[in-house]
Each structure stands twice: as structure tokens, then as C-alpha cells.
Amino acid sequence: MNASxxxxxxxxxxxSRxxxxxxxxxxxxxxxxxxxLYAWCRAVDDAVDHAESQIAxxxxxxxxxxxxRYLTDLRCQSGDQGFGDVGLQHPASNWIAPLILAGDIAVCDAVDLIAGMRMDLDIDGGHWSIDREQELLHYCYHAAGTVGLMMTQIMGVRxxxxxxxxVALGVAMQLTNIARDVREDADRGRCYLPGIASVNDASDSSIRQAVHKTLMLAERRYQTAEAGLKFLPxxxxxxxxxxxxxxxxxxxxLMRRDCDVMAGRTVVPKLRLLSVVSQAAFSGAFPMSEVSNPSVDSTSVSQTTSSISQCKSAVWLGLSLTAFMATALFVMVYMNPKSDVYSTLPLLYATGSLVFAVAANRVSVRYEN
Structure with missing residues (x-):
């Protein structure tokens, strides 16, 4: 990968869809x-997963x-004055360099993320294994909790x-990844499920039970993360x-499939994902308590104006997503008609829904901008 x-x-x-x-x-x-930040984190992950050997x-x-370390020293010396790519040893560092030089993230969190990838190598080499829940959570903090911290810093949360x-959101997502990717990790000789040294030697019931427990750990942290959304802009x-x-x-x-992770990678159906995304986008789209600040100054007026635009954008985006869903449904009806009288009517409805969806999406983008 050439980051330049x-x-x-x-x-x-x-x-990542x-x-x-x-x-x-x-x-x-x-x-x-x-x-x-995502691109740099992906490069760090790929450095382990796609390497030819542990040494590499x-x-x-x-x-x-x-x-x-080089970028940290450079920031101390010159601040955010530009750097080119002189002195950088890895091309992916060009992605994170502007964030470090601008002081947008704490470098210690990025270092901790790399430490998490070293844990992967220790697992691969048989030098370390995840035997207990606490060890799993420790690994997840380094592999993803650190990303959650850097994300909030970029958003200006102090x-x-x-x-x-x-941290809870990052850990929850990593736990979800671990539960979903049991089979893929097994192909690499890894297992992150506590108490299971090798998936290939474990019974199907013990794997399902461990996956279920991992997902329960994730769910509790998703709930913690939800409670913290109020801290974000x-x-x-x-x-x-x-x-x-x-x-x-x-x-x-995964739960609907009874935690059967060995059958193959679990993917959320597109229509369901679209529905989930739409509901999440609408949820809290009208935070009136947050925008109705009695103190009128330039900052509050600016925030209120921004919030109103965000609300309008959310409404039109929701309409766009709904229309896209309707388009898909009409196409399905056209392809599998329940009656001959339908003829091309579902196709006409699908076309109309698609046109509206595109138009509504453009309006949403206009309000967002």
C-alpha cells in the first residue's frame, strides 16, 4: 500500500462497509x-495480517x-508547519502525520494501538494466549479502544x-469483530476466545458458547457507549x-444464527442494514433540548444554526433512504409478481422512487454543506 x-x-x-x-x-x-486515521489504523493492522513472516x-x-516518535519530535520543534515526507520510514505515516503535527490526537494512543498489533504476533508465535476475559478486554483496549480515544480527540472532545x-465503543466493535471472524482467525492460527486454545480442537457447542459470551460483553459496552454520545459535538x-x-x-x-461462526463470515443483509442505518440516523435527529440555549451569543447562534441544518439534512437523508428501500422492494415485486395484473407497474414505481431518492439525497447534502 502506498500512502503517498x-x-x-x-x-x-x-x-469497511x-x-x-x-x-x-x-x-x-x-x-x-x-x-x-482509519487508513493509518488499517495499515497497522495489515502490517501484521499481510506480512510474509513474523520478522517482516x-x-x-x-x-x-x-x-x-519522529513526528512527535518534529511537532515539539516546529509545530504544524508542514513536513513533506522527509524522515518517514513507512508510507502510511503520511496519513497520521497531519493529525499528530496539528495536535489532533495523543501519540500515546497510537503507540498503544501498535502494541496491540504486537500482541497478535505474540499469539501467532505461541508466546501469549487469551485465557481469561480480562486478557481479552486488555487486548481489545489496545486494538480498538485506542481508536475510540483518537476519534473523540479528532472531534474536539476534551x-x-x-x-x-x-474506549467502550472501540472495545465493543473489536469484540464483535472477534466473534464474527472466528473462522478467519483460525485459518491464521489465532483464537481470541477465552478458554479455547484452538478452534480446530474445540467442540461446536463450546465455540458457540464462547461467541455468545463475547457478544454479551460487546452488548454491555455498546450500552455504555450509547450513554456517552452526549459528550460528542x-x-x-x-x-x-x-x-x-x-x-x-x-x-x-450472529445471535439470529445461533452463533454459528464456523459456517462462514456473517454479513448483515443489505436491506436490514439500510433499515438499521436509517433508524439510527433519525434517532436523535431533533435534539431540541440541545439547541434551545437561552443564552444568545455568536457561538450559540452558530451551533443552533448548524444543528437546524443537521436536522434538515437528517430528514431529507431519511426520506432518501426510505425511497431507496422502496425502490428495492418494488424491483423485488417486479421480479417476483404475485399477480399478472401487476405488469410493469412495480417497475414504474421503482423508477419514481429512485428519482426521488436521488433528489432527496442531494437536498440532504446541500443542507449538510
């Missing part, structure tokens, strides 16, 4: 920064960590009380609510 010419948004869209959808709801002031993986992680909620809450709902639905889909 690869677009961070393309990395996001290619690697859930995060890609959620990122569309972010305000422009943070969207690019979030995609840059450790060397790549070393280069990434050395770049973090309240220390928000930290536990940010108003214009960022919708995106995080959507990301939370989309990822949480993966766990619920």
Missing part, C-alpha cells in the same frame, strides 16, 4: 481527518512506531469523562450512532 498516492477515503470504502456508511454522516470539518511484520511495526465511553453524534448501530447489528445477526 492512495486516497484514505478509498481505503475506508474498500475495507459499516464505517464507510457512518463516515458520510460526519461533518466536513472532521470527516477527512477520520478517514486519515515486526520490522514494519517498528518503522511505524519510529515514525510516531472532557475526561468521555474517555471510558470512547452535536454534529458528530449521528455518525457515531450510525456506526454503533451498524456494528451492533453484526452481533445481533
Amino acid at each position: 498516492n492512495a486516497n484514505a477515503a478509498d481505503v475506508l470504502q474498500k475495507n 459499516s464505517f464507510s456508511i457512518a463516515a458520510r454522516f460526519l461533518p466536513k470539518r472532521v470527516r477527512h481527518k477520520v478517514t486519515q 511484520a515486526r520490522e514494519e511495526l517498528d518503522r511505524l512506531e519510529q515514525d510516531l 472532557d475526561p469523562a468521555a474517555r471510558s465511553h470512547a 452535536i454534529d458528530c453524534r449521528r455518525a457515531i450512532r450510525v456506526a454503533l448501530a451498524a456494528y451492533r447489528e453484526i452481533g445481533r445477526e
